[in-house]
């Protein structure tokens with residue numbers, strides 16, 4: 063789906079702008095995928111794995127997400143540059159369409175400015191606007207205290223742990239935690 067674009071003010075006073083992705087964003091999104099993969103261990107890819115992302119692949123993804131009624135992507139811009147992306151998606155399956163998955167990753171220079179908080183407010187609003195959604199779900203990797211703090215602040219609670227779900231290049235094994243946030247509906 064195409065989201066209604068909006069603006070907000072960062073903790074440092076700058077303005078941020080959020081909208082759905084378009085073809086004009088593709089080169090910068092490809093850069094963002096590469097750079098963000100090298101700035102933190104807490105995303106599920108290394109920079110050298112980003113070769114699989116292509117202009118055509120991103121175009122197909124954006125076209126699909128923008129046309130779908132069960133997914134949305136939020137692109138956040140600061141001073142005209144992409145600061146990060148966030149998305150929400152839910153299945154159409156009768157047994158699982160009450161569960162929406164969400165994810166977010168920002169470039170390092172934009173951490174701790176309140177972007178995650180504002181994007182999550184929007185993801186929660188989208189979930190609340192779709193009456194069949196009863197819970198939002200996400201995963202984070204052990205040690206990602208910033209992400210965990212954000213998610214707990216936004217009402218997510220740990221629901222389970224997958225031991226040794228991630229293996230870094232040096233062999234370090236890290237757990238992956240699943241979190242759930244219930245959407246309360248009037249009976």
Ligand SMILES: CC(C)(COP(=O)(O)OP(=O)(O)OC[C@H]1O[C@@H](n2cnc3c(N)ncnc32)[C@H](O)[C@@H]1OP(=O)(O)O)[C@@H](O)C(=O)NCCC(=O)NCCS
Nearest residue numbers: 104166167168173174175176177178179202207208209211
């Ligand atoms: C995790 C991430 C999405 C958070 O977004 P953000 O815009 O930096 O978060 P915000 O600024 O909105 O809020 C972060 C909160 O955590 C707090 N925080 C920051 N670092 C923290 C830490 N190490 N431990 C605990 N809390 C921390 C901040 O004080 C802030 O709380 P407040 O608003 O009550 O002051 C972002 O940092 C990011 O993209 N990181 C890299 C990729 C990533 O880890 N993605 C998530 C994968 S699950």
